[in-house]
Amino acid sequence: MFKTTTGIVIAGTGGDSGKTFVSCGLIAELKRIGLKQSIFKKGPDYIDPAWLKLSSGTVVRNLDTYLMGNDNVIKSFLSHSKNSDISVIEGNRGLYDGFDSSGTHSTAELSKLLKVPVVLVLNATKMTRTASAIVLGCKTLDKDVVISGVILNQVGGKRHEKILRETIVNDTGISVLGAIPRMKNAEILPSRHLGLITPGEYSSASKSIEIVRKVVSEHVDIDKLIEIAKTAQTINFEFRSEEIIRDGKGLKLGYLSDKVFSFYYPENFEVMEERGVELIGISSIQDTRLPDIEGLYIGGGFPESNIEELINNRSLMNDIKYKAEKGLPIYAECGGLIYLSESIEYNGSTFPMAGVFPIKIKLEKEPQGHGYMIVKVDKPNPFFEVGTEIKGHEFHYSHVITQHSTLNTQHPKLNTQHPTLNTQHSKIQTCLSVQRGKGTIDGRDGLFYKNVFASYLHIHALGCPQWVEGVIRMMRGINY
Secondary structure, three states, X not given: OEEOOOEXXXXXXXXXXXXXXXXXXXXXXXXXXXXXXXXEEEOOOOHHHHHHHHHHOOOEEEEXXXXXXXXXXXXXXXXXXXXXXXXXXXXXXXXXXXXXXXXXXXXXHHHHHHOOOEEXXXXXOOOOHHHHHHHHHHHHHOOOOOEEEEEEEEEOXXXXXXXXHHHXXXXXXXOEEEEEEOOOHHHHOOEEOOEEOOXXXXXXXXXXXXXXXXXXXXXXXXXXXXXXXXXXXXXXXXXXXXXXXXXXXXXXXXXXXXXXXXXXXXXXXXXXXXXXXXXEEEOOOOOOOOOOOOEEEEOEEOOHHHXXXXXXXXXXXXXXXXXXXXXXXXXXXXXXHHXXXXXXXXXXXXXXXXXXXXXXXXXXXXXXXXXXXXEEEOOOOOOOOOOOEEEEEEEEOEEEEEEOOOEEOOOOOOOOOOOOOOOEEOOXXXXXXXXXXXXXXXXXXXXXXXXXXXXXXXXXXXXXXXXXXXXXXXXXXXOO
């Protein structure tokens, strides 16, 4: 039996309700008053956690029952919140929006699993009593979900606020904890095609957080929120000790880390370190050569939005291509796949990339793959055993537009400086059959060449231990 720390879920009635704005402001204010926090984000997401991290100054962890399983979610929540004064979980999408029509894996289900009360953020633009109908619906749809308060967002003025407060309290019995005035949130927390701009790409990010903190602290009852958080209930859960084998000791795993590549779950690094692997950050913009490493991890990010700086560092691209040809184990996700492609077409121009894979990629204005994925490994490859089923997620506006049976991947502008290397592929090889999702090419994913693997699939290490095993095994030079 474990009592949760003081905890609260900031949920929304839908996308763009303002829950990230409220969460960032609340967290920044809790930090100002000196409370030690543990911060979480529900669902697969990299960008919102980056803003939550900036607001709190602490590591932010994702809680997703689809990717991680219930036990791993509970274990992560309890172990990382046990020494905190308060835990804050930002939900995703609407409170009941989940994997299917039953709302499986929704924020509501997470709140029940962790026995943490919910505060609902409602965008009240151009509505009055309809707001209480929405809140009442959320309250009665599942009576096991404890909604303990409402925060109104985009309120038009004092009269609008008065009507909203009265109707919600009278019709639902739920307290209104605050009313945030109408403002252009997009100008404070700017966004683009995948959501908010990452803090690392926005020079005024810290100033924005301070603005958000002041707005939330002035218009929301922070003391009442803390009191609600104290009503979190007891979780019945038994921790089981697990022996950690430090089979990665002596190995160095490099990873691209900067404003271009920032989409990494912290657990993906932590499990590597627990196994003894040394992690080495590498800038795709500033570093011109790879350090002495046994493997390279390229996560997701925004290569297209930083394309000029990226391709100006041709030396690193050349070195990564050379090391790939020489057999360096490389694992790449989404943005990493783009980086390893021959080229990307973006805003009417084509830019040469590292050229490890003979594919051309184009960025579109609409999502090309978005949501949870299930893939099955059906061909021998460097990192995963055949028959392995993997759960993950994808979110990409890019797609493959050209693939060649034989293609010299040396782009005319890409001087590899290693003319003796044979860079021709006999064919594009894939090892993942996409059971759910879009993938890369014709219902398939998992491109591989020599010891390089790339896909649109994002994985979470706690839900995919096979990834950890595969990376360490490859760095040790052991093939299936």
